[in-house]
Amino acid sequence: MSNDHDSHAVVLPAPGPEFLPHTVAHHFDTSEQEFQAAKLGFWLFLATEILLFGGLFAAYFYFHENYPETFKRGGAQLNWILGALNTTVLLISSWTMAMGVRSAQTSQKRKMLLYLGLTALGAVTFLVVKFFEYKAKYDHGLMPGRFFTDEHGLMGDVPFAPQFFSIYFTATGLHGLHVLVGLCLILWIIKGGARGRFHANYYLPVDLVGLYWHLVDLIWIFLFPLLYLVP
């Protein structure tokens, strides 16, 4: 009969001198329980993100059905080359992120930091390209809602021309916000990783940030063809 809850703490040892040990939270009995609980929780959070963006996609499909001309014309205003570039950047950054998680799982600290750094670079690149895209739209007055001026008459006389750009800016804006958050999370992981917190015995935060980053990539995989590649 034991009453020793305080000596209960489970500690995952550091696999090398450049790493730090991890203490499992007190309300968990095993490290595996902590790992699986955090993972399940994070998957549930990703499910909420799917439903959040899903509403936007539902709105997109509805308006695309009702105003196909507007969406065709609007899509033609977007630079599909930059869009494809951003898609490529995100896909590669997803790869570097997966490799970064893998490096954490195999206790390869320097490789992990390298891959995570490349992922962060991908995030920054994406945001920079988006900035230039937004600026181009701003210069032509192709802005959402009541800011729409269409100074150069690029949208012609399609019905409800601002509609396309409202959806474009809302969807890519919300997505861009998630990219920014992802960038911050990656930088946080790099900081912790440099201190040696993540290794084969404890790589949970890297795994979870990785999942978040892949979600960001997933959303763009659908946004890109729907917005940029309307034929």
Add this chain to the structure above:
Amino acid sequence: MTTNIPTAHVKAAPATERKNYLNVTNTFMSWAGTLDHKRIGIMYLVGVSAAFLVGGLFALLIRLHLWNHTGALFHTANGTSDNHLYNQIFTLHGAFMVFMFIIPAIPASLGNMVLPLMLGAKDVALPRLNLLSFYLWVGGTALALYAIIAGGFDTGWTFYAPYSLYTDQAVVAIGLGIFVLGFSSIFTGLNFIVTTHKLRAPGLSWFRMPLFIWAIYATAILQVLATPVLGITVLLVALERMYGVGIFDPRLGGDPVLFQHFFWFYSHPAVYIMILPAMGVISEMITVHSRKPLFGYKMIAFSSLAIAIISFLVWGHHMFTSGQSTYAMFAFSFLTFFVGIPTAIKEFSWVATVWKGSIALNAPMLYALSFLIIFAIGGLTGIILGALSVDIHLHDTYFVVAHFHYVMMGSTALGFFAGLHHWWPKMFGRMYSETAAKIACALIFIGFNATFIPQFIMGSRGMPRRYATYVPEFQDFHRASTIGALILGAGVALMVGYLVHSLFAGKRAMQNQWGGVTLDWMTPTPPPLENFLEQPVVTNEVYDYSTLDLKTLTTPAS
């Protein structure tokens, strides 16, 4: 040593009051920054109770205004009814009750308190997320209060487009508040799902879990999957007001019915977020206070999941007069009837449990029995409204108002009161006055029915909802309803009074006040900070009253 025998630990307790989760520390920060689910539950309890009282106050204002058919309470400068103010008041009543009280109430207060105890766990799976959920509730409520100061909102709690897009009110502020409250709800649900999956005590298989857990679990699924759609809806309304993005505004090419689809995709599952936890509470009340295992345990468990899933398929029944396609309306009406089946299974199972049980007519049980009656009426009138052809006439009348008050106030709130009284001794180690509780329950039951039965009648005769003035024909019904509301208010006031009084001067509760056999009653009353003095291991089937140690019913809490 397996599960605790509380008496043994009482004997070992020192002469001074044993340290429990309430008194182990008492600084402000130890509460404000707590990671203990029980303390978070208490903080939520205070918060949602305050929201309930504020919402109830608005309700009384509504009912007082409707005393006269020309409007009795709110007047403009020239003496006519101030309809704008009336619109704001009923909007506030709805918004406070729905978003700040009913959706969080049972899961966040009772659920937080009881779920880890029932699972034999030390805490929820993600304690810091739990605290964040609470502060998101506080933040959302603060934004709502700010919205009131910033001019209020008069859109009804459903803030339909296009009116919510045009009205010159603080819609963005309250929208943001709802967004934040939504995330509070999502994170609570997320936490409970993970806790139920990963932190069950050894031996506690899924079909040994108390039905309260099943109900909270089904609720949590709804919270996680449905609330984000409300989030995006509120966001789009805010963007539309601020930047004119034109998703819902017909002048800009948008579609108001699309708003309704998005809104009700969340808000219909939301009403099951409200009722499922109450059903879970009632399951516990019925079994403990009849001292009999629940009839049809597995059916009740599965019916919670069935209700959760079906709730996603029926949202269009709120939109029968909005201009949907007839085929869509057929589909939604047809599917709506299915939700009655698992609901009825629960109702019949509860009644079958009570039959030939050893019934204790104490306050929790009285609330539970009231629930059985009131919920039957509420549920059946829901089926009536689900019939497409009938709803065309009843939509937006007081019949709808009466229906949802029967299920939200009469059922969910009564379930909340039942659970509150049932777990009150466990939470605080004190008992309330049983006599006062019975009187309050009677006042609430009588007052509630007196308030809303006239509304069923009025509604079926055409009295529209959300109207500040009305034809004289309905005045007697409205007056009867107002009197009922005052009786109901008196009952609630009495309840608050004796409950608060019990915290300071209540009698010491018993270790196992009611004779429950779930894990929450197998730990000292009130529980220690770490919940259990030893890891409980479950070896019996659920609700096995042969294992009840009757001594614990007469041993005082430490």
Add this chain to the structure above:
Amino acid sequence: MSAPPKAHATHGAAAAATGHDSEHPHHIASAALFLRVLIALLILTGITVGSSRIDFGGANMLISMVIACIKASLVIAIFMHVWWDTAINKIFFLGSFLFLSLLFTFTLADYATRGRDEQMHRIKAPVDKQWVHLPVTGKQEH
């Protein structure tokens, strides 16, 4: 549940009962697999862009969505590790797409079937009836 006191191991029983132990290894995918998936994703992106340059009419949207779903599946299964994950994680994440599809299906079905109402009404309810005057039952106050 309050069985007579027996001596039980705590951590061992707890660990065994929850089905996990601290040394259970997690699957680590090979670097080569990741690289192959990346190449596949880039190729599929190229195909999407290429096919959008050709006008297949209504099928363009379908093609690009199908390819997007394939890309998404690869990212989910391999990069996000769902292929090797526990059943419960798979159910919850993939289930969310199922519920999302409910939103899409019912909402779009409503819009898709709107036009047919006129036909129904024409058959059932002729609209050229004289309006019947209902007796006024009392003064309307405002």
